[in-house]
Amino acid sequence: MDQIVHGKAGADLQNTPRPPLDGLKVLDLTVARAGPTAVRHLADWGAEVIRIDQPLPPKGSPANEDVVGTERSSDYQNLHRNKRSIRLDLKSSAGREIFLDLVRGADVVIENMRPGVKKRLRIAYEDLQSINPRLIYGSISGYGQTGPYRDRAGLDHIAQGMTGLMSVTGVPGGGPLRVGIAVGDLTAGNILALNLMIALFEREKTGRGRWVHTSLLESLLFMLDFQATRWLVDGEVPRSVGNEHPTGVPTDLFPTADGQINLTAPTPKMWASLCKVMEKPEWSAQEEWSTRRGRIKHRATIHAAIADVTRTRSNDYWIQTLNSVGIPCGPIYTMDQVFEDEQVKLLGLAAPVHHPELGTIRLVGSPMNFDGTEKRIRSATPDPGADAKEILANLGYGPEKIATLEENGII
Template sequence: MTANLPLSGIRVADFTRVLTGPFCTMLLGDLGADVIKIEPPGGDDTRGWGPPFQESEHGRESSYFLSVNRNKRSVELDLKTPEGMDAARKLIAGSDVLVENFRPGTLERLGLGWEALSAVHPRLIYASISGFGQTGPYRDRAGYDVIAQGMGGMMSYNGEVGGPPLRVGVAVADVFAGSLITQAILAALFQRERTGRGERVDVNLLESVIALGSSQVGRYLATGEIPVPVGNDHRSIVPYGTVACGDGFVNIAVGNDALWRRFCAALELTELGADPRFATNEGRVNSRAELDSLMLGGLARFTRQEIMERLELAGVPCGPVNNMAEVFADPHVQARGVAVEVEHASLGHTTVTSPPWDIGGQTLPVRRAPPTLGQHTAEILGELEG
């Protein structure tokens, strides 16, 4: 299977750490690239981010690090030494892609910037990730997910109605920026097939958050109206979001008036279904508070499972609000093989998520467990000398 992966034969020099860059290079590794993670003495910062750690008699690893570093090899290099720089230059010379997420200007000062490397390696694709981009007044600021979520407006419209600004519970700025830079790298590889030359591609956290705002940003640009938190509801569709039932919560998506009628029939909400105030989505949006109050009493008599069974039978989109244990106990998640146990150099084994694609009718394999620090240093340096 490895030889048939889309990026087989592509080598990536991975000068990234923490989340955005490692998430990107993990995706490239999933697609078959040989990703070589260049770590400084002491390793990626996230090796120390914990607890939680997974431990064995041979060592311990941060669960954070394990979550974003599958399908890579690790080499430990000190770029402050001539030997480390020499190895880094040799590694870059044999690579198709370089990915870095230092502050702008850092690699330029080491002689490893885009201008210097592209002059020597014209086919190299040079991918940079930063907090705020390579230009502009905030260029030299450090970028972290929580900073980007706040500055990009996301925290202002996330959260409960009337509540304080709230960060999304996963690092969406990092993950989305990592996905965007992966797309840019793939596009640059495709373009290189036409032109024979590499390109510099660049993504930053702030603009990634603004782009992720999509309809919220579009609403503001079109009307000047500043978005505010609406909890789990949708500003333009009702009912759409989380509803309480007898023993928990269910998400529903009643996206049109025909679904509304089926929703009411399935849950025996006869009076609501016949009420002309709620017959159209516009009417339901304008009468949101009253409708929510009336629905609450009607749904309290059902369990979560009963609601889902009735709505699924009626063809109304719905789903449970699961905790993480329920996610991985779900028979569909288990059937899809989302959690994969792999052999690990110090832990003996660990469990990671599988690559999130099917290509050619096959799921992509976890070829390598997340590496220990410098696990492949001797192997990789030997390849460079060879």
């Protein structure tokens, strides 16, 4: 799991099992985070991914830079590993023709442009489906492929506000608060990856491709799940409750003798176990605390009583003791502490890879596991255009034609 791989997949992989998506050919037109997140799932599990990077800007013009940073930034390296790259000027007829040559042999194209952009470039699904009827075309937009917001730029921060996520995040009375990760981008990418797998499964039966798409708005609203359902079914507008849980009591951060712990015991069985472990039989005897509804009503009193007990012992004591009786309890880590945890180390979530310029770096490993298949990053993120000559040669382009394309700024 922690084996370091130097450069691209090669002879060192000949004796290892083929990854699940080996043979799947993907063209990556994505930028920022949502689209690359979808592509990363496919790349991590063996798909042959060719990233279509922007051409070099004219001399004297500002350099192209993705919102996740330059190609050597940690964020960019984490998003685009296990790929090859070619620069293409899709606005030019020659660049578009190269792209169409790639499409003819591809299984999947993934993009997260605004809907109107791909139509202007003539690389929308209807443009490509006619030359490759088996093509699966995946799209992520900010707000959907149709409707009054279709051409708005979609950003995670804006989607968090529009879906109500910010209204249920933060402490009571503190006002709307952004979640600390790009949860809208990541969720849209994860959902599109699932969408693509469903379409590929369907293609096995029909022999034909399909356009599949999602948006930050749809994906993030889906993630609001029980808060959204409380409004749709119960007519209740959820509010922020901080580190507490709106319906599961007790749930909160609690002080200990040397820090804080996360603790939750919302079920009758867990509540009974908590009362016993904390040597508080009188809590169980209180009729108004004996039901879920009663514990919600008396949340503040219950949490204060628990805090009086937890602050008498250490983090380690409560984490070990409570988990031993089936009560979920855990530490509050900073990021450096996360990767020192023995369970995180065991799961291989800090995955090493060798980059020719950066040396050996560690990236965030895939959360997926396939029994019998080694989980590792096969190759570091290439510089934009690094594989252009190889990719074009595989298409049958000769050295002279490749040189001309390079001279003309097409690649």
